[in-house]
Amino acid sequence: MEKRKSMMGNWEQKILKSELTQGKELAQKLMNHLHHSSSSQEGEFLISKLLSSYEKALSVLTRDVGSEGEIKQIQVLDSPCSFGNSSSPLSEISDQDCKNKNVFKKRKPMPKRTEEVKVCSGTGQDGSLDDGYSWRKYGQKDILGAKYPRGYYRCTHRNTQGCLATKQVQKSDADPTIFMVTYTGLHTCHLVAQLNGKQNVSLKQEAGTPRQTPEKSFSFGLRVKTENLDTREEGKKIFPSFSFPPTPIESENNVVEDHVFAAIANDFLGGSYAQTFGSPATFESDYFAAVSPCHFGLVRNDVQTSDSDLTHEILSASTSVANSPIGDFGFSLEDLDFYPFENNPESTFP
DNA sequence: CTCATTTGACCTCA
DNA sequence: TGAGGTCAAATGAG
DSSP: OHHHHHHHHHHHHHHHHHHHHHHHHHHHHHHHHHHHHHOOOHHOOOHHHHHHHHHHHHHHHHHHTTHHHHHHHHHHHOOTTTTOOOOHHHHHEEEEETTTHHHTTTOOOEEEEEEEEEEEEEOOOOOTOOSSSSSEEEEOOOOOOOSSOOOEEETTTTTHHHHEEEEEEESSSSTTTEEEEEEEEEOOSHHHHHHHHOOOSSOOOOOOOTTGGGGGGGTTTTOEEEEEEEOTTTTOOOOOOOOSSSSSOHHHHHHHHHHHHHHHHHHHHTTTTHHHTTTHHIIIIIIOOOOOSSSOBOOOOEEOSSSSSEEEEEEEEEEEETTTOSSSOOOOHHHHHHHHOOOOOOOOOO
8 A cells, every 4th residue: 555655646746747748748739730720620629638638737736635635535435345345246236135125224435436528419328428338227316406317327237247336427517518427336347358348349258148248339440549548546547438430530630649648648557557458568559549530638627526435537528429437447556456355357466 | 028218206314 | 304316116129
């Protein structure tokens, strides 16, 4: 744990540096861009990236103050029986068998994260934002003060694998194309195949029902760009998946952006993340170098929560369809520390 | 037939 | 006590 804490400081420094550097580069690019006049879309993209960089940098600075307490809070929440343990979800399921009277006994604190996802027009529907997991809607609720109802989803594998991950999807009042997605709990369902699927379109057969194919957004030749590489958020942010309509728009800028992101990711992760995938080189090239046909910029604003939430992260992908997964591909660096009982073998670090 | 979604009711918590 | 979260029966889709 001490090791991780010291690493955190180092990380954040790198993050800060990277974000500011990126911001500078983006500003430079933007300036060139404006001079040479191309599409306004691209300009917006650059601006959003620019803003993202500065916001990230600021958030790192802001978070720096209370990071210690934050970690402690996370540790408290990490009750061994809550998630990650293969036996605990099953025990919870057995609780459910005891009819709903027992279900509300006591809610377990779950790690929570919020993301803001902007979708391409006509591509995503509420809750169907493809984040690589298969979700099942179990409820919908009108939220006070919110224009749109909130949808409640849980992992389809809840019953079969005891996966306790849930998410809440709510359309933003201000911008209906933005979905606020709050992820709660960790996926304990099989993820290896999903990850493989994200790296490589040729997928292995995953243990699970055919209809529960989390790779569906990757199965028809979409180019997937996963720009959400700022795992600096206590390492809890794991590369999201974004799916796009197969509109082959590629710009030089995008390619450059990808390189920047890849560099940052590598910087942040020190290669250890990619290690999880078996081949860092493959991971980077396949996962980061993909270019989005829809230019999308991440505008992430990290928001600290006042309650027991571990982290709330807001992400905006200006033209993406899918939101990012819960950061709990199970192998987040932080997850490993915070949730040592994660039974996902892929989550274990050497 | 199986599974997902809808929706009203119920439960917990602040 | 009200808002938010969850359950489960009813319904629909494939």
